[in-house]
Amino acid sequence: MRKYVRWFVAVFAIAFTGFVARQLKSRTPEPVPPSVVKADPKAVAESTSGSIFRFDANREAFTVYAKRQLTYEDGSTKLFGVTIEAPERGSGGRTFKVTANEGRVGAKESTFVLDGDVRLTASDGMTLHTEHATYEESDGAVRTPGPADFARGRVRGSGTGMTYDKGRDILSILADAHVIIAPDSDGADSADVTSGTADFARRDKYLRFEKTVTIRRPSQTIESDNVIARLTDDENHVDSVELHGGGRITTRRPAPGTLESVTGRELNLKYAADGETLQRAFIAGEGVLHLASEAGTEGRRIEAPTIDVTMAPDGSTPVALSAKDNVLLTFPPDPNTPGRTIRSQSLDAQGDAEHGLTKARFTGSVDFRERGTDVDRHATAGTLDVGLKSGFSEIEDARFTHKVRFVDGTLTADAAVGVYDVDNGTLELSGSEPGVEAPHMVNDRVAVDGVEIQVTLAGPHVTATGSPVKSVLQPPKPGDKDGGTKMPTMLKQDQAVTVLADSLDYDNDASKATYIGNSRLFQGDTSIKASDITLDQKTGNLTAKGPVTTTTVLDQTDKDGKKTRSRSTGTAKEFAYDDATRRLTYIGTAHMTGPEGDMNADKIELFLKESGDELDRAEGYENLKLREQNRLTVGSRLTYTTADDKYVVGGRPVEITDSCGRKTTGKTLTFNKGADTIVVDGSDQIRTQTKGGGKCP
DSSP, rough: OOHHHHHIIIIIIIOOOOOOIHHSSSSSSOOOOOOOSSSSTEEEEEEEEEEEEEEEEETTTEEEEEEEEEEESSSSSEEEEEEEEEEEETSSOOOOEEEEEEEEGGGGGGGEEEEEEEEEEETTTTTEEEEEEEEEETTTTEEEEEEEEEEEEEEEEEEEEEEEETTTEEEEEEEEEEEEOOTTSSSSSSSSEEEEEEETTTTTEEEEEEEEEEEEEEEEEEEEEEEEEEETTSSEEEEEEEEEEEEEEESSSTTTTTTTEEESEEEEEETTTTSSEEEEEEEEEEEEEEOOOOOOOOEEEEEEEEEEEEEEESSSSEEEEEEEEEEEEEOOTTTTTEEEEEEEEEEEEEEETTEEEEEEEEEEEEEEEEOSSEEEEEEEEEEEEEEEEGGGGOOOEEEEEEEEEEEEEEEEEEEEEEETTTTTTTTEEEEETTTSSSSSSEOSSEEEOEEEEEEETTTTTEEEEEEEEEEEOOOTTOOOOOOOOOOTTTTTTTEEEEEEEEEEEEETTTTTEEEEEEEEETTTEEEEEEEEEEEEEOOOOOEEEEEEEEEEEEEEOTSSSEEEEEEOOOOEEEEEEETTTOOOOOOOOEEETTTTTEEEEEEEEEEOOTTSBBOOOOOOOEEEEEETTTTEEEEEEEEEEETTTTHHHEEEEEEEEETTEEEEEEEEEETTTTTEEEEETTTTTTTTEEOOSSOOO
């Protein structure tokens, strides 16, 4: 397109305005014999039938033909049926021909006017048509105040009012400028330009269009208040295009990941040597860049006061992008993907010609948001690095660094580093920095601290490792019933539970927490130490694997109904609490100490009252040893009930040794702790006997 504009500037500006206006002022037309009858009484001379005027200035000859001429007393001349023929100065022999119905030469040849069907034809195919043209010696300008149209080769155009500034070598269309470039032989390189005004500056090698400029090309439309196209030195191609006062570039049928549109207050476009392929676009002020998406979906949008984008050799695929000062990147939602936005102080993105932009870094006050039908996520950080799928279609992963905070519904996570896998919906927390000594995650049910925390946000499902991992399980909310959470009844329902371990696996949907390695659970005076602990907050059940040590503080009611708090300690290889039966079970070398005595057995069971903070009964199984009130009882089965403070021990046989060393054996032993009475029943199977001896008298 630009090389044809060059020819238009050269031919029209130099040939018509320069040659005709400049040369006609050089000489006074040769006198002709006066006519017998004057057509105009004011004329002092008149000639007819092909008057010829020749001018020779700067060794260039111009010839003016007129069918009739009138000369007036003031020195002005009027011509009728005018034809002007002239070569272009320094053109190498091109000729130009101008015709008009009338021509007027002012006094002292200071002005020249052509009226009525003014036409310029150049030997290289340039044509111009208007109804009125003037030349003023005072400013060296040629003007056509009315409508005019022109054409040369593939280029044609029109406008209202044209001016040629000979000194500056600038042709201007003053209103309603319209330039059309027809397709070349391959059907390409066409354009349709409309604007309020247009300037063609051959010497300075630029084209300027102003006032509602629209440039339409087969694949692109440019709109602006002011467009300047700067040409290459040979004037055959466009080197750059500037859009001032607000501009917009739109692409027709863009491929995914390529430029769909660019808008801004000021735009500077740099083209390759062919003048067609866009190499770089710089937007200053209110910049908005759209990248195309798949058909039927809204494209990605980048907003910033300053945007600088570099294109691949195809001229449409971004391979580098920089944006500064309050950047906003928007991924619109679609039926399968939530909408995402990223705000920051700056953005730098890179990619390649095949895939487009594939990675980006956001720095300074990063704000990430993700919203959809079932998703509402928000993250802040100092820096965010994202991986992008081909064609800038989606965010693949996001790595947040420096004071990271991630919020998903009731879940909040803080860390020095947070890696968000968008497709899988997972979040990895790690690192340490001042103010965030270790990764931390909390929701309405649990708080977790660890060296590394992995969160599957759907649920969530949390795994953590560290030395140690610390978790705080929140008590049930008031009113939580079916579908809610519950603490084991052996624990307080209105207090949080703290657990330390080497690692944690927490499933929020199942309300289940599993602690592995050096596990320690605390709530007030109650504690459980074990290798592994599993707490089910749906059922209220708790299990531990050993060695296990438990410390519990339970209420104890005396015969007067007065309650006191007493501590019990239990150890075993395994421990389980069943909330439905309120049963604590110790299995494997079980040992229990407390106000009821000191008991060893293969298995010990404690049953709590409905309140969960008071013992109802205790059971011991196999290899039983009970020490209480300076007595040792050995058997295979024990039942202790707090209601009557009674022990019942069975075995084959049961053996009780008192403080004096006396032994009593039998099948069943029953004694009441409060009354200090012992009954041994032989049941005719094992003889009841008492053996004296020992240290007591």
